[in-house]
Amino acid sequence: MIHALLQVLYFFLPAYLANMSPVLVRGTFDVLAVPIDGGRTLWGKRLLGDHKTWRGLLAGIVAGTLVFEIQRYVYEAQVARHLALIDYSAHPLLPGLLMGLGAGVGDAVKSFFKRRIDIEPGASWPVFDQLDFFLGAYLCVSPVYAPPLLLMLASLPVILLGNLVSNAVGYWLGFKETWI
Ligand code: CTP
Ligand code: MG
Numbered sequence: 001m002i003h004a005l006l007q008v009l010y011f012f013l014p015a016y017l018a019n020m021s022p023v024l025v026r027g028t029f030d031v032l033a034v035p036i037d038g039g040r041t042l043w044g045k046r047l048l049g050d051h052k053t054w055r056g057l058l059a060g061i062v063a064g065t066l067v068f069e070i071q072r073y074v075y076e077a078q079v080a081r082h083l084a085l086i087d088y089s090a091h092p093l094l095p096g097l098l099m100g101l102g103a104g105v106g107d108a109v110k111s112f113f114k115r116r117i118d119i120e121p122g123a124s125w126p127v128f129d130q131l132d133f134f135l136g137a138y139l140c141v142s143p144v145y146a147p148p149l150l151l152m153l154a155s156l157p158v159i160l161l162g163n164l165v166s167n168a169v170g171y172w173l174g175f176k177e178t179w180i
Helices: 002-011 013-024 054-076 094-116 128-141 149-172
Strands: none
Touching: 002 013, 002 149, 013 054, 013 094, 013 128, 013 149, 054 094, 094 128, 128 149
16 A cells, blocks of 8 residues: 555656746746736636746646656666556656646646635645645546546545645745745
């Protein structure tokens, strides 16, 4: 069970790092730092808000693809193969791209709901803020490969905890606005 859990976490590493990437590219590619919703509103409230930018979404897609390609390289070098859930050589690029995209879309969909219930951009919405990217990445990559549902459920607490820790570290380093 622990081994299978580690395999799932390893599989979603591209999504995890894609989710962290938007804050790392702040201050670069300023031309892309425009809100995805273009300022549009629904019932007087912003669709997604100023914090969901094209720069962040693209950073996630690039990061997801890159991390997956590194995993493919590692797999082909016969390293850490016991962690692999899929045959990485048979799936170039696409799963990484889908996980990066899914992580960003999941995050943006969550922001859509945050705005509907009047949570300001940057203010925290515990649990949803931590799991949004994971669910998005899972749904997006599932046409290529979907880990068993039971394993997905079992990994939720680990993802939740891992994300709380990385967020706290990000806050401490000055990347994030809130500690949770
Ligand atoms: N970010 C971005 N574009 C995205 C996602 C994130 O530019 N598509 C950047 C923003 O600077 C954002 C930061 O990454 O403030 C942290 O992202 P996140 O915690 O997901 O957003 P929040 O600031 O909490 O905004 P929201 O309330 O809409 O979730
Ligand atoms: Mg947040």
